[in-house]
Amino acid sequence: MDEYKSLGIMEYRSVAIGMKAADSMLKAADIRMMMMQAVCPGKYIVMFTGKLSSVEAAVKVGRIAPFDEVLVDSYLLGNPDQSLFAAIYGTCDKENLAAIGILEGYAVASMVGVADEIVKTSPVRLIELRLARGMTGKSYAIFAGEIAAVEASMKKAESILVEEGLFLHSAVIPSPDPVLWEML
Numbered sequence: 001m002d003e004y005k006s007l008g009i010m011e012y013r014s015v016a017i018g019m020k021a022a023d024s025m026l027k028a029a030d031i032r033m034m035m036m037q038a039v040c041p042g043k044y045i046v047m048f049t050g051k052l053s054s055v056e057a058a059v060k061v062g063r064i065a066p067f068d069e070v071l072v073d074s075y076l077l078g079n080p081d082q083s084l085f086a087a088i089y090g091t092c093d094k095e096n097l098a099a100i101g102i103l104e105g106y107a108v109a110s111m112v113g114v115a116d117e118i119v120k121t122s123p124v125r126l127i128e129l130r131l132a133r134g135m136t137g138k139s140y141a142i143f144a145g146e147i148a149a150v151e152a153s154m155k156k157a158e159s160i161l162v163e164e165g166l167f168l169h170s171a172v173i174p175s176p177d178p179v180l181w182e183m184l
Contacts, residue, residue, distance in 0.1 A: 059074055
């Protein structure tokens with residue numbers, strides 16, 4: 001996995017152009033696809049790993065014409081926190097902690113980037129990262145930790161997404177009910 005340390009995420013508002021972009025990225029760079037899928041409302045998400053230079057090359061290809069005309073968002077993480085992968089695939093340990101924070105935004109790529117920054121700079125854990133599936137293109141992240149840390153993390157994450165124009169809602173739930181923990 002060391003050779004696949006970097007992560008690229010591309011989000012397009014066209015399935016056809018998104019697929020063409022994915023093909024062009026695969027042909028241009030030595031990357032490994034993690035996700036290539038259509039999501040609501042007709043967006044196409046491409047997520048891939050590889051060496052930093054390869055991921056940078058693929059992101060560059062995915063941002064040029066004609067792909068740039070339908071590009072919603074993109075993000076490059078040189079050294080993503082490993083908890084991102086477990087959160088995306090829903091395999092995180094859901095140990096009961098004092099509070100959870102839920103962050104909801106309009107774009108997939110930026111949500112992944114914000115989640116990575118929060119877990120690297122705050123004493124919270126990433127529990128889930130839902131990327132647009134069944135959510136009309138929105139995404140959300142759930143963090144857990146002590147209430148003060150979760151509250152501070154939500155404020156920081158909100159400010160990042162507000163600055164990018166991609167913030168939707170957030171909530172902090174202190175002492176979540178055991179049924180809520182079970183259903184996460």
